[in-house]
Amino acid sequence: EAAxxxxxxxxxxxxxxxxxxxxxxxxxxRHLLRRNLRAFAGGERPIVVTAxxxxxxxxxxxxxxxxxxxxxxxxGRLARRVRDLSEALDERASNLRWRPIDLSVSYQxxxxxxxxxxxxxxxxxxxxSIPSLDLRETDEAPNCCGxxxxxxxxxxxxxxxxxxxxxxxxxxxxxxRIVTSNAGCLLHLRLRxxxxxxxxxxxxxxxxxxxxxxxxxxxxxxxxxxxS
Numbered sequence: 001e002a003a004x005x006x007x008x009x010x011x012x013x014x015x016x017x018x019x020x021x022x023x024x025x026x027x028x029x030r031h032l033l034r035r036n037l038r039a040f041a042g043g044e045r046p047i048v049v050t051a052x053x054x055x056x057x058x059x060x061x062x063x064x065x066x067x068x069x070x071x072x073x074x075x076g077r078l079a080r081r082v083r084d085l086s087e088a089l090d091e092r093a094s095n096l097r098w099r100p101i102d103l104s105v106s107y108q109x110x111x112x113x114x115x116x117x118x119x120x121x122x123x124x125x126x127x128x129s130i131p132s133l134d135l136r137e138t139d140e141a142p143n144c145c146g147x148x149x150x151x152x153x154x155x156x157x158x159x160x161x162x163x164x165x166x167x168x169x170x171x172x173x174x175x176x177r178i179v180t181s182n183a184g185c186l187l188h189l190r191l192r193x194x195x196x197x198x199x200x201x202x203x204x205x206x207x208x209x210x211x212x213x214x215x216x217x218x219x220x221x222x223x224x225x226x227x228s
Contacts, residue, residue, distance in 0.1 A: 002213055003092040005227045007048075012039040017064075018057035022149040026064065033061055037074050045226040046083040050206055052113035052182035053149060058082045059117060084113060085206055086181060088227060090122035093129060097214040100132035103177055105208065106170040107135060108189070110182035111144050123181055123205050130212045134174070141169035145180075147188035163192035167200065177201045179208055 001007055017032035036058075040047055049055035062076035089096065107124060114120045127135050146152055146162030153159075167189060170178045178200060180186050190202045 002096055002215070003089050004095045005048075005088065005092070007227055008045075010039045014039075016054040016057045018053050019150055021057065021064070022151075030064055033064055033075060034071055037071055037078060040078055040081075041074070043226075044081065046088060047078065047081045048083050048085055048088045048227050050085045050181075050204070051184075052084065052110040052117065052119075053184050055082055055084050056112040056116040083227075084117060084119050084122070084181065086113075086123035086126060087119060089209070090125055093126060096129075098130045098212045099214040101130050101208070101212045102132045103208075104134040104136060104172075104174045105177040105179050105203075106138060106172060106175050108141065108145065108166065108170060108178055108180040108185060110180050110185045111148065113181050115143070123179075126209060127179065127205070130208075133212070136170075136172055136175055138169045138172065141166050145185045145189055146192075147182075147184040149184065152184075152188055159188070160192065163188055164196070167193055167196070167198060171198065171200055175200070177203050177208070179203050179205055181205045 013036055015032050016036065017029035020026075020032065021029035047058070049058060059079050059082045061079045062072060065072040065075055105127070107127060109120060124135070127133060142162050142165050144162055145166040146159035148159070151159055152163075167178075178189060180189070180202065181204065183204070186202050186204050193200050193202060
């Protein structure tokens with residue numbers, strides 16, 4: 001809303017079905033997809049998603065259904081409407097007003113956002129626009145933090161090793177927070193950091209943006225658009 005969107009939260013929506021799909025239960029995943037097709041039916045407004053794993057699943061929704069499935073066309077239309085939160089905010093970044101945040105943070109690329117959805121620069125641009133925020137980058141982190149949907153449950157030893165390597169790469173001198181755009185990555189890294197006794201916070205991108213958002217009215221009317 002601060003960026004100028006009129007936000008609607010449709011009733012009847014639920015789990016995107018990604019975890020069921022990863023587990024090899026396509027019937028359950030398709031059932032959940034059909035429920036969301038009904039909830040988001042009508043219109044062409046963007047569907048804004050805050051979890052990279054869910055966004056990736058919804059963008060692939062058309063591929064979950066057989067070619068002769070009557071819902072396949074609707075799933076394809078839904079997939080084309082999906083936008084990550086960072087994309088939606090980046091498009092209207094000029095409407096946002098920030099207050100200084102004196103933190104040093106390291107940004108972690110969630111696999112489902114960068115590698116599946118191809119979204120990398122929008123969250124970085126938003127974070128760089130926050131006054132006084134010190135955004136760090138690292139090339140030492142593995143491509144995956146080890147969460148990967150349900151991978152950390154199916155292969156806990158490998159998942160834990162990848163999380164340990166990810167934390168080690170991102171914990172640089174002065175860095176107090178790791179920022180990520182996926183709920184799975186966030187929970188996985190938080191749990192691993194706690195287990196290792198590391199004094200590092202892990203935040204969702206939306207949490208940090210909310211901390212930095214200046215809620216004082218600016219006296220100008222933002223460009224309006226609709227999204228769900």
